[in-house]
Amino acid sequence: MSLQRKTRILVAKPGLDGHDRGARVIARAYRDAGFEVIYTGLHQTPEQIVAAALQEDVDLIGLSCLSGAHIYLFGQVIELLKENKADDVMVIGGGIIPEEDIPKLKELGIKEIFLPGTSLEAIVGWVRANMSPRS
Amino acid sequence: MFTEETFKDVHQGKKKWDKEVEKAKSQKAERKERFSTVSDLEIKGIYTPEDIKDLDFATDIGYPGIFPFTRGCQPTMYRGREWTFRMFSGMGSAEDTNKRWHHLLKEGETGLSTAFDFPTLMGYDTDSPRARGECGKCGVAIDTLRDFEILTHGIPLDSVTTSMTINPPASILWAMYLVVAEKSGISWDKIGGTTQNDMLKEFIAQKTLMLPPEPSIRLISDTIEFGAEHVPMWNTVSISGYHIREAGSTAIQELAFTLADGIAYVQDVIERKKLDVDSFAPRLSFFFNSHLDFFEEIAKFRAARRIWAKIMRYRFKAKNPRSWWMRFHTQTAGCSLTAQQPYNNIIRTTTEALAAVLGGTQSLHTNALDETLALPSEFAATVALRTQQILADEIGVTNTIDPLAGSYFVESLTSEIEEKAWEYIDKIDNMGGMLTAIDKGFPQMEIADAAYHYQQQIDSGEKVMVGVNKNVIEEEATPDILKIDEKVEEGQIARLKEIKAARDNRRVTQILNDLRAASKTDKNLMPYVVEAVREYATEQEICDVWRDVFGEYRDPGFY
Numbered sequence: 276m277s278l279q280r281k282t283r284i285l286v287a288k289p290g291l292d293g294h295d296r297g298a299r300v301i302a303r304a305y306r307d308a309g310f311e312v313i314y315t316g317l318h319q320t321p322e323q324i325v326a327a328a329l330q331e332d333v334d335l336i337g338l339s340c341l342s343g344a345h346i347y348l349f350g351q352v353i354e355l356l357k358e359n360k361a362d363d364v365m366v367i368g369g370g371i372i373p374e375e376d377i378p379k380l381k382e383l384g385i386k387e388i389f390l391p392g393t394s395l396e397a398i399v400g401w402v403r404a405n406m407s408p409r410s
Numbered sequence: 411m412f413t414e415e416t417f418k419d420v421h422q423g424k425k426k427w428d429k430e431v432e433k434a435k436s437q438k439a440e441r442k443e444r445f446s447t448v449s450d451l452e453i454k455g456i457y458t459p460e461d462i463k464d465l466d467f468a469t470d471i472g473y474p475g476i477f478p479f480t481r482g483c484q485p486t487m488y489r490g491r492e493w494t495f496r497m498f499s500g501m502g503s504a505e506d507t508n509k510r511w512h513h514l515l516k517e518g519e520t521g522l523s524t525a526f527d528f529p530t531l532m533g534y535d536t537d538s539p540r541a542r543g544e545c546g547k548c549g550v551a552i553d554t555l556r557d558f559e560i561l562t563h564g565i566p567l568d569s570v571t572t573s574m575t576i577n578p579p580a581s582i583l584w585a586m587y588l589v590v591a592e593k594s595g596i597s598w599d600k601i602g603g604t605t606q607n608d609m610l611k612e613f614i615a616q617k618t619l620m621l622p623p624e625p626s627i628r629l630i631s632d633t634i635e636f637g638a639e640h641v642p643m644w645n646t647v648s649i650s651g652y653h654i655r656e657a658g659s660t661a662i663q664e665l666a667f668t669l670a671d672g673i674a675y676v677q678d679v680i681e682r683k684k685l686d687v688d689s690f691a692p693r694l695s696f697f698f699n700s701h702l703d704f705f706e707e708i709a710k711f712r713a714a715r716r717i718w719a720k721i722m723r724y725r726f727k728a729k730n731p732r733s734w735w736m737r738f739h740t741q742t743a744g745c746s747l748t749a750q751q752p753y754n755n756i757i758r759t760t761t762e763a764l765a766a767v768l769g770g771t772q773s774l775h776t777n778a779l780d781e782t783l784a785l786p787s788e789f790a791a792t793v794a795l796r797t798q799q800i801l802a803d804e805i806g807v808t809n810t811i812d813p814l815a816g817s818y819f820v821e822s823l824t825s826e827i828e829e830k831a832w833e834y835i836d837k838i839d840n841m842g843g844m845l846t847a848i849d850k851g852f853p854q855m856e857i858a859d860a861a862y863h864y865q866q867q868i869d870s871g872e873k874v875m876v877g878v879n880k881n882v883i884e885e886e887a888t889p890d891i892l893k894i895d896e897k898v899e900e901g902q903i904a905r906l907k908e909i910k911a912a913r914d915n916r917r918v919t920q921i922l923n924d925l926r927a928a929s930k931t932d933k934n935l936m937p938y939v940v941e942a943v944r945e946y947a948t949e950q951e952i953c954d955v956w957r958d959v960f961g962e963y964r965d966p967g968f969y
Contacts, residue, residue: 291528291544293617296657296745299858299969300865316967317617318532320540342528343784343894347543373783373891391749391782392878394869 280311282406283333287315287324289352292342297369301337304395310402321351328356328364334406338368338385345372346379353384365406369393411467412459420458427456448703448873449660450863451826457818465821470716474770474811478719480712480824481812482770483735488808492520493766494773495798496573496739500525500549501785502898504560507550512564513788517795522565522572522603523775525549525785526583531618533579533953536902545899548785549575553902554909554946558586559593567591571602573648573739573773578620580607581633581936582952585943588641602643604695604739607633608650610671610844614853616653617965620953623845625960627678629935634675635683636936638690645695647675648739654853655699656745658861661710662827664699666834667844667853669717672696673835674844676726682932687726691733700766701743702758708814709823711769714738717828717835739773740766747782751877752889755779760797767801768814774798784891854968906948913946921945922955929959 286302288295295317302314313331315324328336338349349368356362368380369389377388386405389398412420445453465471472478475485484490497519500507511522526549529541535553536545545551552558565572567590576583584605591601609626612618621629630647637646651668659667672694679685698714700707718736722728742762747755756779763776776794778786786794802808814820841847848854867873874880925938942952 291532291534291540293528293531293619295617295965296861300658300862302969303858303862304865314967314969317965318619342544343547344528344543371782371784373893374888392875394879395865396869 281309282335282402283311283313283331284335284337284402285313285315285324285328285331285333286337286339287319287327288317288339289319289321289324289348290340290342290344291318292340292344292370293317294341294370295339297341298337298339301339301369301395301398304399305402308399308402321348321355324352325355325359325361329359329361333364335402336364336366338366340368340370340372343371345370346376346383349380349385350383367401369398411465412463416459417463420460424458424460431455447661447706448701449662449706449860450867451661451706457822459818461818461822462825465825470825471815471821477723477731477734479715479735481815483715483737483772487770487811488767488802489811492802492808493771494521494571494739495519495795495802496521496523496773496775497791497795498523498525498573498575498741498775499786499791500527501892502546502550502894503901504550504552504557506546506898508561508563508565510788510791511561514791514795515565515570517792518799519795520570521773522570524561524572524574524576526574526576527551530579530583530949531576533620533950533957535906535948535950536899537906538950543899545902546894551898551902552583552586553906553948553950555586555589555943556905556909556946558583558590562587562590567594568596568600571604571643573604573606575606577606577609577612577616577618578626579949579953580605581629581939582943582949584633584644584646585936585940588940589944598641599643601641604645604648605633606648606650606697608647608671608675610674610848611650611653611668613848613963614654614667614671615657615659615857616650619963619965621956621960622963623848625956626963627674627845628682628932629956630675631679631682632934632936634679634690634693635685635934637693638685642693645693645737648695648697649675650697652697652699652741654857655701655743657857658745658864659857660860661701661703661706662830663834663853663856663860665710665714665717665827666831666838668696668698669714669721669831670835670838670844670847672718673721673725676722677843680726687722687728688730688733691722691726691728692730692735696736696738698738698740698771699743700740700762700769700771702746702762704761704765705820705823706827707762707765708769709820709827711738711740711766711771712812712820712824713828713831715770716824717831737772739775740769740771741775742766742777744777744781747777747779748875748877749782751883751886752779752783754877755782756793756797759794760801763797763801764807767807768812770812780889780891783888784893787890787892790889851966851968858969909946910948917945918942918947918951922947922951925952926955926959929956
């Protein structure tokens with residue numbers, strides 16, 4: 276019997292953005308793919324997201340932002356993970372993010388950004404390819 | 411509508427056609443096993459009088475301007491007056507937005523429509539820590555009356571109507587509009603416009619959330635009552651399906667949940683305010699999505715009018731025919747647009763706009779081609795406006811009213827959508843109404859299921875998105891997109907500081923205390939909001955009073 280636990284993913288909506296269709300569909304897709312999913316719901320501050328990530332002991336945080344505030348908010352999450360010595364937690368993001376902002380976000384520490392039109396297969400596939408379940 | 415003789419011909423003809431179809435299929439199978447709308451409603455190969463045999467011309471189709479209004483609210487529709495070209499817009503500071511508004515008016519839009527930024531939508535001032543990074547990014551930043559004065563500078567409020575997409579703080583933004591008009595010497599009975607002010611669909615779909623449901627509805631009924639008495643040309647609510655659809659619902663869910671929301675509002679005003687239905691119902695308005703499936707949308711609009719007319723006349727016993735009208739604004743579907751090959755979006759917006767026109771909309775916003783990437787550039791917004799103008803003036807669809815009436819397909823689809831919408835409305839009634847349904851998570855989960863189903867259909871290729879899962883171009887150039895300057899936030903915070911220093915702070919404290927006291931009673935709060943706004947109380951200061959009195963609502967996070 277495998278002692279490996281399922282990959283735990285926190286799907287989070289930082290800031291005031293209320294567009295949650297994508298985040299909810301992805302949360303479901305992750306769940307159907309066999310990962311453990313926690314969805315934060317809307318209007319989370321970066322502090323609340325990191326607190327939830329730590330409490331739930333997640334492996335990955337997926338941030339969704341369609342309001343244009345992604346550079347500030349995603350940056351804050353990375354900062355707070357560092358402060359809490361939890362920068363082994365990977366962070367990915369998606370939403371309405373201009374391609375030209377992607378290098379900046381990756382520089383901040385975001386591992387991957389998923390843009391509109393990405394299939395669920397690709398999104399789930401990324402987790403399978405990049406995250407090994409912890410024992 | 412048809413004779414026995416006709417049906418004989420229909421049946422005989424069908425037998426012949428079925429044989430021909432079998433022959434054709436034996437040579438080559440049809441392209442798909444199942445043909446369906448974007449909402450996954452199955453569509454047949456052919457429609458005949460058989461499909462509408464139970465329809466009665468007078469009671470089901472009839473004439474525009476006459477119950478049940480299937481063919482349109484007004485008797486002359488676009489021959490009398492074109493739909494309003496009302497482009498949703500807002501970005502950055504009030505100055506930036508005022509500039510775009512003047513541009514759009516100059517290019518021929520005939521109504522204004524305001525997009526606010528997230529802090530404004532959510533009842534936060536720009537200097538709130540919750541607002542960091544968000545100022546001006548999704549729409550215009552409005553913190554006080556000062557911003558609103560700048561926003562409307564040079565706009566003749568007595569000759570152009572303005573819509574405002576604002577929900578929890580709707581009463582506050584409306585109060586700003588009223589005060590600006592008053593200061594310009596325009597009396598409130600001369601101004602017209604719309605406040606979206608529809609919290610039920612926020613809980614269901616758009617999710618700009620602040621207060622719990624009960625006080626949210628109370629505020630809405632306050633505005634409806636105030637409008638009925640003081641601002642007779644204002645549509646105090648825009649009961650919306652647009653966002654429900656954007657969240658992933660089907661066309662039928664969009665229609666049914668919107669109508670069920672409408673029922674809840676009418677019921678609340680009657681019960682809470684003891685108003686006669688005819689005293690406020692004529693100023694209820696609606697807002698629908700116009701999505702990709704051309705005929706499904708047209709049928710949806712026609713069914714919408716027919717259902718609402720029946721609800722108002724038979725359920726609420728409204729006597730004034732104006733109370734039976736369903737007047738609506740439409741926006742082409744944002745969620746149908748693609749980030750890939752964005753110029754294709756012009757075509758999508760065009761057909762969606764045409765469906766809205768053939769569906770009899772009173773007012774229309776057409777999306778810009780670049781809206782999956784950013785707020786619309788001036789160029790893209792102008793193309794979107796031109797789309798409406800070409801449809802209105804060049805292609806002949808406004809020559810006659812409801813041209814698709816009598817089509818076997820369109821009438822059959824209209825009836826089918828109506829029937830299925832009624833099923834949902836009955837279901838929600840049996841749950842105890844929309845507030846209970848929302849509490850149970852019913853509409854939210856229906857939407858989540860529909861959204862997931864659709865995404866799976868896209869991923870499998872069953873539903874096509876040109877440029878995304880078909881006809882893909884690997885390397886492509888993106889158009890220049892609009893960027894909001896980070897300095898807007900700085901400027902806004904500085905302005906806020908100035909206002910707070912310059913205003914009569916004792917007066918502001920006084921009026922906020924009065925508002926707090928009144929909020930704990932069942933007094934109409936609009937007069938207090940108007941007073942507060944006049945004294946340059948900030949949006950958040952007013953909202954914080956309500957947060958304190960009524961509590962805050964937290965998204966339950968259904969998925």
